Amino acid sequence: MKSRVSAYDVARKAGVSQSTVSRVLNNFPHIKEGTKKKVLAAIEELGFTRDEIARSLAEKKTRTIGLIIGDITNPFFAESAGVIMGKAAELEYDVIICNTNHQDDNLEKSIKMLIGKRVDGIIIAAVNRYSKKIKELYEAQFPVVLYNSSIEGNHANFIVLDNEKGAYIAVKHLVELGHRNIAYISGPSKFLTLHQRDIGYKKALGEYGIPYNQRLIYDREFSYREIYQFAYKLLCSKDKPTSFFVTSDQMALAILDAAANHNLEVPKDVSVIGFDDINISSNQYIGLTTISQKKETMASLALEKLLLLIEGKGSISMPIQVVLEPKLIIRKTTGRAN
Amino acid sequence: MKSRVSAYDVARKAGVSQSTVSRVLNNFPHIKEGTKKKVLAAIEELGFTRDEIARSLAEKKTRTIGLIIGDITNPFFAESAGVIMGKAAELEYDVIICNTNHQDDNLEKSIKMLIGKRVDGIIIAAVNRYSKKIKELYEAQFPVVLYNSSIEGNHANFIVLDNEKGAYIAVKHLVELGHRNIAYISGPSKFLTLHQRDIGYKKALGEYGIPYNQRLIYDREFSYREIYQFAYKLLCSKDKPTSFFVTSDQMALAILDAAANHNLEVPKDVSVIGFDDINISSNQYIGLTTISQKKETMASLALEKLLLLIEGKGSISMPIQVVLEPKLIIRKTTGRAN
DNA sequence: TAATTAATTGAATCCGCATTCAATATAACA
DNA sequence: TGTTATATTGAATGCGGATTCAATTAATTA
Secondary structure (H helix, E strand, O other), X not given: OOOOOOHHHHHHHHOOOHHHHHHHHOOOOOOOHHHHHHHHHHHHHHOOOXXXXXXXXXXXXXXXXXXXXXXXXXXHHHHHHHHHHHHHHHOOOEEEEEEXXXXXXXXXXXXXXXXXXXOOEEEEOOOOOOOHHHHHHHHOOOOEEEEOOOOOOOOOOEEEEOHHHHHHHHHHHHHHOOOOOEEEEOOOOOOHHHXXXXXXXXXXXXXXXXXXXXXHEEOOOOOXXXXXXXXXXXXXXXXXXXXXXXXXXXXXXHHHHHHHHOOOOOOOOXXXXXXXXXXXXXXXXXXXXXXXXXHXXXXXXXXXXXHHHHOOOOEOOEOOEEEEOOEEEOOOOOOOXX | OOOXXXXXXXXXXXXXXXXXXXXXXXXXXXXXXXXHHHHHHHHHHHOOOOOHHHHHHHHOOOOEEEEEEOOOOOHHHHXXXXXXXXXXXXXXXXXXXXXXXXXXXHHHHHHHHHHHOOOOEEEEOOOOOOOHHHHHHHHOOOOEEEEOOOOOOOOOOEEEEOHHHHHHHHXXXXXXXXXXXXXXXXXXXXXXXXXXXXXXXXXXXXXXXXXXXXXXXXXXXXXXXXXXXXXXXXXXXXXXXXXXXXXXXXXXXXXXXXXXXXXXXXXXXXXXXXXXXXXXXXXXXXXXXXXXXXXXXXXXXXXXXXXXXXXXXXXXXXXOEEEEOOEEEOOOOOOOOO
């Protein structure tokens, strides 16, 4: 590759100093029209593009944010990332995405990497509620906004849904359809959002006098295969559930998969309600009943708040914490219990 | 935010020079064990992390690659990105993803941005076959690998499927099921992959003596809504197609959506075959028949080849061009025409 | 033991741009 | 017309590491 052309090259060609080139690049006032024109011409002729790395080093900001997600393969994350990237692009920010595959050590690794890359701030969409690291960053006043997740204590900025309520209305919906045998498919409760949904699930059961049955609960790692198998086995059992409340649409699809392989009809034989409202859920071929997480709102808010923090408009004593309302979206995967 | 600690700080604390710190950081040989230990201790104590921006500037490489995709919301891209990011992470490379929303000017903008950020190379997964820019980059020997796309002429490195054949076997599958009224849902033929599929579609029709009918063709912009409406209208028409060949699973889902809203049964009333084999297609609740694009293989290859180019193991006279075999995967959305 | 060779380490530079400091040239003002 | 404020630039320096050059010291070899 031919070596790049630098601002010095431009300066030489235009017969000015590098400082001047820098000035026209940054649109400073007080540049003689003729000078500016010469520089612009040289830039054009040489095909110069500013080295953002050098600029970042000099300016101490990178105009880049980090986005840590659990799994880009899960449409909830992909779609959220899409919104964030779109907004970021409008604001001339670039984003580096990291996939943790929901593993704590990957989270730490990603954070370290992003900090090494000197990103201006980070949006984290999947964090263990006991994470020390997040609290540390918060205390060091490094701009971080948690997206659809949070940690114990009050040491973080976050945008979340009222997860307890979301779970509650989901289960309530099933109960009102006559279901009493409600499986609950979630994930590790080390994720605060899930922990809160556990509470909502239990609360709804309690309110309707339905006993909590560990047999119907999945709360291990996120794994399509494992969840699929768990559901498959459950559907083989003699006292099989008539419905499933699943804490993500992605996993709800796994339940539908298992049901289909059992030749069970949805919702006649089994009802399924998810959580997230990913794009495909509204596809009427699927029509997944779910709890909506307004991704556009959440994602925009997250980015907006992060930028505020980056600009220094934040205070440790006053974390940014937004809790949105969940909404039940009834489609065709839930129906009366038979 | 408290100011960062630099290698100088570490050096001072350890009582050595910054050069030495740099050396232990980079694991140079010939460092006295004691010195190394002192430095490491200082690093630990100060919580130092190297400034990758500064390192990039000095080294003239960023250990970062760019990935330009058409739409992160389309699982084909998201899943491909997942594979690439995973592999990249293993090799200690970071990736900056750009979404073009399939717009040419966004492609140019993204490339410019990535080059500004001095990425070591770029994988591009959505490019207009007439793109001048790609050719320029190729000629300037900037490391670029096209993923699932290519351009006219021979001036690019790419990993693609045999798209013509893919389309051909898809249509053949439908014809063999008795379909003669086959709608073809694609996108702008300015994408070479799609153009090739057009050819495959026509070739199969021709071979079976089925007339090409413009009324059954969608070849405008990618838009879920538009495609949905096109299919919906087509399904209303009196001489409606008995089957659809769609050039992406994502869009095939839109057809299923439209069919469902028409209360049409799949595959009894209408057959649908997609292209890509995204994860959800194998979900038996959906069971989309499709043409497989081995994402893992393609993505791994793309990254692998890109790294080769980055390491300077490439030559302009010998572009890297890999063409993979498509494979028909029959599931439940295709059946005999009635 | 003297001559080499290898091991260690620091000083100085460079990467490419932003920015401060100071100088020069103009324009506005008393 | 002498001053003072304003417009325009360039030289020099810094950002935080990597690396080259040279110096110093320890290990080997003749």
